[in-house]
Amino acid sequence: MLKYILNRLFHSVIVMFVISFIVFFIMFKAGDPVQLLLPPDATQQDVIEMRHALGIDQSFIKQYEAFLKNVAKGNLGNSFVYGQPALDVVFERLPATLELSVLAMIFSIIFGVPLGIIASIKPKAWYSKAIMFLSLSGISVPVFWTGMVLVLIFSVLLGWLPSSGRGEVYLFTSAFTWDGIKHLIMPVLTLSFFQLALILRLTRTGMMEVMMQDYIKLATAKGVPRRVVVYYHALKNSLIPLITVIGIQFGQLVAFTIVTETIFAWPGTGKLIIDSIQNLDRPIVVAYLLVISFIFVAINFIVDILYTFVDPRVRV
Amino acid sequence: MALLEVKNLKTHFFTRNGVVKSVDGSSFSIEKGEILGIVGESGAGKSITGFSILGLIDSPGRIVEGEINFDGKDLIKLSENELQKIRGDEISMIFQDPQTSLNPVITIGEQMMEAILYHKKGVSKKAAYEACVEILKTVGLPAARKRMKSYPHQLSGGMKQRVVIAMALLNNPKLLIADEPTTALDVTIQAQILYLMKKLSQEFHSALILITHDIAVVSQLCDKIAVMYAGRIVEYGSKEDIIFNPLHPYTKGLIECLPKLNDEKKRLYQIPGIMPSLLGLPQGCYFKNRCEFSDDECDTYPLQQEINGRIVFCHKVK
Amino acid sequence: MKFFKNELVVEFFEDKLAVGGLIIFIFLCILALFPSLFSYQNPYDLTQLFLENSFQPPNHTFWLGTDEQGRDIYSAMVYGLRISLYVGLASTVLSVVIGYTLGLISGYYGGWVDTIIMRIADIQLSFPAILIALIIMALWGEGIGKIVIAITIVNWVYYARTARGVVLSEKEKDYSQSAKALGMSNLGIIFGEILPNTTAPIIVIATVRIANAIILEATLSFLGLGVPITEPSLGSLIANGYQVLFSGYWWASVFPGVLLMVLIISINLIGDRMRDIMNPRLKR
Numbered sequence: 001m002l003k004y005i006l007n008r009l010f011h012s013v014i015v016m017f018v019i020s021f022i023v024f025f026i027m028f029k030a031g032d033p034v035q036l037l038l039p040p041d042a043t044q045q046d047v048i049e050m051r052h053a054l055g056i057d058q059s060f061i062k063q064y065e066a067f068l069k070n071v072a073k074g075n076l077g078n079s080f081v082y083g084q085p086a087l088d089v090v091f092e093r094l095p096a097t098l099e100l101s102v103l104a105m106i107f108s109i110i111f112g113v114p115l116g117i118i119a120s121i122k123p124k125a126w127y128s129k130a131i132m133f134l135s136l137s138g139i140s141v142p143v144f145w146t147g148m149v150l151v152l153i154f155s156v157l158l159g160w161l162p163s164s165g166r167g168e169v170y171l172f173t174s175a176f177t178w179d180g181i182k183h184l185i186m187p188v189l190t191l192s193f194f195q196l197a198l199i200l201r202l203t204r205t206g207m208m209e210v211m212m213q214d215y216i217k218l219a220t221a222k223g224v225p226r227r228v229v230v231y232y233h234a235l236k237n238s239l240i241p242l243i244t245v246i247g248i249q250f251g252q253l254v255a256f257t258i259v260t261e262t263i264f265a266w267p268g269t270g271k272l273i274i275d276s277i278q279n280l281d282r283p284i285v286v287a288y289l290l291v292i293s294f295i296f297v298a299i300n301f302i303v304d305i306l307y308t309f310v311d312p313r314v315r316v
Numbered sequence: 317m318a319l320l321e322v323k324n325l326k327t328h329f330f331t332r333n334g335v336v337k338s339v340d341g342s343s344f345s346i347e348k349g350e351i352l353g354i355v356g357e358s359g360a361g362k363s364i365t366g367f368s369i370l371g372l373i374d375s376p377g378r379i380v381e382g383e384i385n386f387d388g389k390d391l392i393k394l395s396e397n398e399l400q401k402i403r404g405d406e407i408s409m410i411f412q413d414p415q416t417s418l419n420p421v422i423t424i425g426e427q428m429m430e431a432i433l434y435h436k437k438g439v440s441k442k443a444a445y446e447a448c449v450e451i452l453k454t455v456g457l458p459a460a461r462k463r464m465k466s467y468p469h470q471l472s473g474g475m476k477q478r479v480v481i482a483m484a485l486l487n488n489p490k491l492l493i494a495d496e497p498t499t500a501l502d503v504t505i506q507a508q509i510l511y512l513m514k515k516l517s518q519e520f521h522s523a524l525i526l527i528t529h530d531i532a533v534v535s536q537l538c539d540k541i542a543v544m545y546a547g548r549i550v551e552y553g554s555k556e557d558i559i560f561n562p563l564h565p566y567t568k569g570l571i572e573c574l575p576k577l578n579d580e581k582k583r584l585y586q587i588p589g590i591m592p593s594l595l596g597l598p599q600g601c602y603f604k605n606r607c608e609f610s611d612d613e614c615d616t617y618p619l620q621q622e623i624n625g626r627i628v629f630c631h632k633v634k
Numbered sequence: 635m636k637f638f639k640n641e642l643v644v645e646f647f648e649d650k651l652a653v654g655g656l657i658i659f660i661f662l663c664i665l666a667l668f669p670s671l672f673s674y675q676n677p678y679d680l681t682q683l684f685l686e687n688s689f690q691p692p693n694h695t696f697w698l699g700t701d702e703q704g705r706d707i708y709s710a711m712v713y714g715l716r717i718s719l720y721v722g723l724a725s726t727v728l729s730v731v732i733g734y735t736l737g738l739i740s741g742y743y744g745g746w747v748d749t750i751i752m753r754i755a756d757i758q759l760s761f762p763a764i765l766i767a768l769i770i771m772a773l774w775g776e777g778i779g780k781i782v783i784a785i786t787i788v789n790w791v792y793y794a795r796t797a798r799g800v801v802l803s804e805k806e807k808d809y810s811q812s813a814k815a816l817g818m819s820n821l822g823i824i825f826g827e828i829l830p831n832t833t834a835p836i837i838v839i840a841t842v843r844i845a846n847a848i849i850l851e852a853t854l855s856f857l858g859l860g861v862p863i864t865e866p867s868l869g870s871l872i873a874n875g876y877q878v879l880f881s882g883y884w885w886a887s888v889f890p891g892v893l894l895m896v897l898i899i900s901i902n903l904i905g906d907r908m909r910d911i912m913n914p915r916l917k918r
Contacts, residue, residue, distance in 0.1 A: 015756070015760055019757065019760075019761075026769070026773060027773075030773040133651070136902055136903065137895070137899060139902065140845065140849075140898040140899040140901075141898070142853055142898075144852075144853055145872065145891045145894065145895065148872070148876055148879065148891065149888075151879070152879060156882075156884070213416060214412075214413060214417045215416060215418055216419075217411070217417075218409070218411055218417045218418070218480070219419065219427075219430070220372060220403065221370055221403055221404060221408065221409040222403065222430060222434075223400050223401065223403040223431065223434050223435055224404070224430050224431075224434055225434065226396065233422070236419075236422065240421065255764050256762070258764070258765070258857070259764075259857065262857060274772075277768070277769060277772040277773070278772060289761070289765075292761070292762075292765070293761065296761070310421070311421060312420070312421055313420060313421075313467070313469050332645075332648075
């Protein structure tokens, strides 16, 4: 087990190292942020001084070397725009993003799994077909479009919900205040619509495949009541692969907060990264991507550990 | 009165390509403690017959006609709830492939205890647990107590089939239906399992329906034999009659196919041709195209004949 | 008419929803192929845009209203459909070709070729697709050709993985082994024997991924990182309209959005049905 964990850790460190190098290189090639940072009337002297201050007047190798030395000290460099340590800037906004992603994932699971089960039990019933058509729309609708329609209906037409910002924040989240909840509803719905549909469809397919297995027939032949066969024997088998999907999809959710946060002016990392890419704020971009890939690695790791608990066939 | 009497059972599957008459008018019966063998090629409707008795036919299949009288009740008329009480209690079933018939993510112990707990109200978990350990010992599973906590993948195929058999016997059923119980096992284990099943069904006073394609197996174990072909029973009688004096040409062919130790020189007999698809059955007797005796008479399906207490469907048997 | 007697084709047509999807998709393709026949304004032609027509609500002259430049939304949608479809199809074809070739090579030869290709794929898959496309587009600038390439860079990985998996299993099958025994060359086996046996799953995956590519393009355009508004795709039309949504000019974004949704649903209906037919285990 320990060996496995160390192996995984080593692997992830390599991947993150490669990512940092690639991103660093791309951003280096992308252009000179100083042009964007200084006012238009800045003199040549200002430019040279600023380039020196940011350390971007040196060769690529020197810059990357400096970056690695900083990393060893747990520092990813200062943001060109904000002047603060890049990691701090990202971490400051991370709770808002994780809040959206986690709530959207919970919402998708709570509704996606049961609806998927319902649609799997009698696939030819009218309600199953209705659920399936709705879920098809769910995977067919771009995230930004869902957000837009919600804004149009609930903010522009009805005026019930605020269309931007995070509202009142208490203890890292808006979920504890009424104002915060009102701000959360639309972004969370927007983000979860696609996920819900996807989880629903995968649950259904999984259940239908499992329901055809011999062991389900034997359980029935043994006199186990139908509801136990479906909700225990079959569900337990079809939920296991779903754990992997949910793990992967959580990463997707974090990425799609970029869109959601843009629509709802949500002060999270998604908006930060869009701005930072456009400002060529290399330290922030690198820090953001490393944090995201760390989240990915961590989730994969948790999924693997969970597997060893729920699936007796897997032992690390 | 017979323990189980199946009358004119018809189980059809309504597929996109037409109606598949998997079981089309089967009648047979079995007494307490008796062993009935149902023999036939794959696709002849043997398994579907077994599943029909327990009401385990999935869509698009349906029992369209017939009676299944078991202990004074017609199983076809029972509700799903009433059937569920009978399944695994009065009638239990053993499937063909032990590799796939146990739930991979639930322990052996839990899967076995279910069979008791859902039928015998008021039995404590502890008592159920002990009963399971006991029966695992009876079927000869080594380290029975330890195995209760195992998952199916930790057991070999033969061990799994012993678990499945043990599970079927837990509630001392009046009838046990075994669908090709040894086909997926190694030859060396096949004999052990068959012997075990015969011994246990005697010990537990259970009647046994043994579904198999292997006429050699039924000739050793069974009291009565029903031969199925293309969804219908073509010959039905006592083991002695069927094995030593088969009347239907198909039964004769099946017995000819058995290798015999005493005449080595003869090549193994084969019945020419293959069983017709259930979607393209010939007009008249389904066996006529493979039958050496067939003539114009066979263009109508033969009526049931009763000859010395056995039943046969063939124009050529007089 | 052998095509219509094919069992799979017959089965496809048994599902009314899928047939509906196909009809809509074909209709939209015709619109996109001949946009000038179906619209009364060329949205690229600045001489046809008049500022005094800006923000007209839907009316007789402008069926679905106009945007701030007086661009007719309906005509812009027909042209936008063309670009969305083009981006979806072109990027899917490119990624299938590149991904499958790399995947086949990777799976067939194994060794260091396999290691390199699959490591690249692994690293790429440790990031959400949209993030990679976003960075490429942000640093490279808007443009139709650029977005096709960006989507290809993101999507080839999926085909490469699928192809590699298929090759690894097919390689061991009898027909490949016998081709080898008959002295066929490696490339001959890959393209002559293995490839034809994998076309059906490719088509199904590709259909579903066309829809994904179109969504990705629209999303990037919505974020202002895809297709410029001078040559609008459906996504850039929606983005453009979104900016004035709060001023009450809902038609500028809602109509293109509905069309985008209809387009993607029709593709997904077709893809879903094909997947059901190809997956016999789920047939009932």
